[in-house]
Amino acid sequence: MPxxxxxxxxxxxxxxxxxxxxxxxxxxxxxxxxxxxxTLQRALQAEGTTFQALVDEVRRDLSLGYLREGRRTVSEIAxxxxxxxxxxxxxxxxxWTGSAPSAWRQREGG
Numbered sequence: 423m424p425x426x427x428x429x430x431x432x433x434x435x436x437x438x439x440x441x442x443x444x445x446x447x448x449x450x451x452x453x454x455x456x457x458x459x460x461t462l463q464r465a466l467q468a469e470g471t472t473f474q475a476l477v478d479e480v481r482r483d484l485s486l487g488y489l490r491e492g493r494r495t496v497s498e499i500a501x502x503x504x505x506x507x508x509x510x511x512x513x514x515x516x517x518w519t520g521s522a523p524s525a526w527r528q529r530e531g532g
Contacts, residue, residue, distance in 0.1 A: 429465055430476060437480045445504040448473045482518040485511075489527045496523045 500511035
């Protein structure tokens with residue numbers, strides 16, 4: 423498998439490509455990277471991360487960008503990030519940042 427930065431970036435790129443429309447899966451990502459799911463899991467584990475951690479990182483980073491732009495509603499952002507419920511997105515966002523999306527947007531001026 424490639425070096426960490428390259429592998430992590432390739433996985434993140436595949437996650438971004440899957441959004442919106444579907445939640446990125448380990449299987450689809452491994453297939454896109456021409457490897458097995460187990461090999462990808464082992465490579466990520468060797469780098470101190472997991473597929474789910476990278477998905478969360480991408481979703482967090484995208485959500486912060488969308489909120490900063492201020493052009494989309496929280497509901498639209500939740501959909502774009504593959505969440506089926508706004509409440510689920512809000513819980514995830516609180517886990518990532520310590521505040522609700524609307525409170526973060528207001529505080530950051532988005």
